[in-house]
Amino acid sequence: MKIKYKLILITVLFFIVTINIVAGIAINQYNSLFIQREIKTAKNEMNFIMNSIENYAKDLQARGGIYNKDTLISIIEIYKKYYISQDISLDYSDDNMENNVFIDTEEGNIIIQSIFSEPFESISLVFKKSFQDIYDLQKNWNSFFIKIYLLLSIILAIVLMLIISRLFKPLDNLIHKTDEIIIENSNERIPIIDNDEVGELSTKFNIMLDLLNENMETIKESSIQKQWLLDNLTHEMRTPLTSIQGFSEYLMRANASEEDKLVALTHINEEANRLKQLGDKMFALMTLKKESLNIVKLNSYEVFNTIRRIEFQRLKEMNIDLKVNIQADYFYGDEQLILVLLTNLVDNSINASKYNSRIEVDIYSKDDKNIIKVSDEGQGIDSKDLSNIFQPFYKADKNRSAIYRGAGLGLSLCKKIVELHDGSIEVESQKDIGTTIYVSLKSI
Incomplete structure (x- = not known):
């Protein structure tokens, strides 16, 4: 079941239960007040009738009449005939001599028994009044109120449905749109x-x-x-x-x-x-990933002395002069990756260079950048190959690559290392003149 339907169901059920409890308490309270009011009215009428009967008997006695139990019973019979037209039943009893009030809800009657004063305390007057019509009317009102609150519950459910549907429409649109994106693999x-x-x-x-x-x-x-x-x-x-x-x-x-x-x-x-x-x-x-970098402050002299030691044997074999010009004493980078970068650049220059030639390396600062420049006097790269030299396994000169057994991965690795340092690498080259590579690194 969808959330909006759950919300409607819970709200309506809560409303019905709450109204039912409140209405039940209110109806019971009203019924109780109604019965208490009827009892009070009946008691007042009962007292009035008893006083009237006793006064009637005393008047007879004052006029010389007989004042005894039979006289009292005769007077009760007279009143009984009179009040029967008012849905009040009168009777007497000499068995149960107690003052009592009874509510007969099945018959809809209030029954009051009250003892006469002396000298007739052996007789009690039984007063019975019907409130069935009023009781039936009250039950009809109760039924009417129940129907009203059920109708209100239905109206509430409809109103809630409209309101919640309106509130949930953007969410339904979101669900519908996500379904479209999932099914159609849309870029919407x-x-x-x-x-x-x-x-x-x-x-x-x-x-x-x-x-x-x-x-x-x-x-x-x-x-x-x-x-x-x-x-x-x-x-x-x-x-x-x-x-x-x-x-x-x-x-x-x-x-x-x-x-x-x-x-x-x-x-x-x-x-x-x-x-x-x-x-x-x-x-x-x-x-290689950026998260694995350990950026530190590197001493330019120490770094290039290490490169010179690594390439010493090859430089000696080719009788190549490696000249290093340091104008920036320090620069920043991951030490191991920077050594791999510079070793590959110098190694490529050696591969491309002729015997008895020179490779020149410069490091300097420019516009908050540290620039490393590697130049050689080698065979150079044809202009049509410049855009591809950073592609893995690409070899601009197949014959020379075969001689030096290169796989064409060096410059690709260099580019990867430079990019991990948020830097850039560029190449300038002329055929049969030489190649210059510029590496730009951030100056922290």
């Missing part, structure tokens, strides 16, 4: 009609729908992105796995020299490292 929103509780609920429901849509889009995009990453990862893993398998079979079957075995093992080790790096970067791309 609940119209806000009034600034009441239902209007507030509709507003919050619309906000919830917007958040759900945003989350669904995010989840959908994330799912597509992860599936795309996994598909490409599967593809990228085939080459090193095939190479490892080939060299392994060669070692097991061929009668190779120690030198050939060393070459084969070296290739296996390189491909295994490549797989490990590929897995690490894929895991980082798929799991």
Whole structure:
């Protein structure tokens, strides 16, 4: 049962019970007052009749008449005939000598028995008066009032139905609209009609729908992105796995020299490292979240000294001069992720650079931002590839990527790290001249 019907039912039942109790108390009180009034009237009439009978008997005695029990009974008979036309019945009794008042509700009579004064205290007058007509009228009024309050209950139920239906109409519209949204997967929103509780609920429901849509889009995009990453990862893993398998079979079957075995093992080790790096970067791309950042104040000299140590061997092999210009002594970021970011940027520059060339790194402040600039004198990137270089697994130069066994995940990871820091990353490049990457981070 809907709430509005429950509310109507409870209200009507409460009204009926309350009116029934109040009406019952009022009717009983009125009936009690009515009976008390009739008893009082009957007693007054009874006293008047007894006084009249006694005075009549005394007048007879004063005129020389006989004044005894039979005389009193004769007078009672005279009064009995007179009052019968007024629905009053008189009689006498010499058995039950008590003053009593009886209410006969079945017959609708008031019966009063009262003892005469001396010398006739052995006789009592029995007074009986009917109030049946008035009693029937009272019962009719009671029945009328019951019908009235039942009619009022029906009217109240109808009025409540109209009022509550009007009050619940916005809620019904809200339910109907949500059903449409659920069934049709609609992008519609609940119209806000009034600034009441239902209007507030509709507003919050619309906000919830917007958040759900945003989350669904995010989840959908994330799912597509992860599936795309996994598909490409599967593809990228085939080459090193095939190479490892080939060299392994060669070692097991061929009668190779120690030198050939060393070459084969070296290739296996390189491909295994490549797989490990590929897995690490894929895991980082798929799991990095803003909530996991630990932003701290970083010393620029310490950070770039660490980068120089990490890349020392490769720089030495390529005879590349890594020049670092520090104009901002400190900047802010997650230490581990910043090291991953800078290592990837410098590593990419080394991959793209020629022998006996130079890589230059600058860090400086500009407009409340910390700028990290990495420039190389490498082969550069074609303008048609610039918009795609941050896509996972994208390789601008397939031949050079094959030489350095890159999977095309480095810049994607860099972009992810920068975005987690609420920063930006931009690339400028000219073919056969070199590439410059700008990383902008917040200066807290």
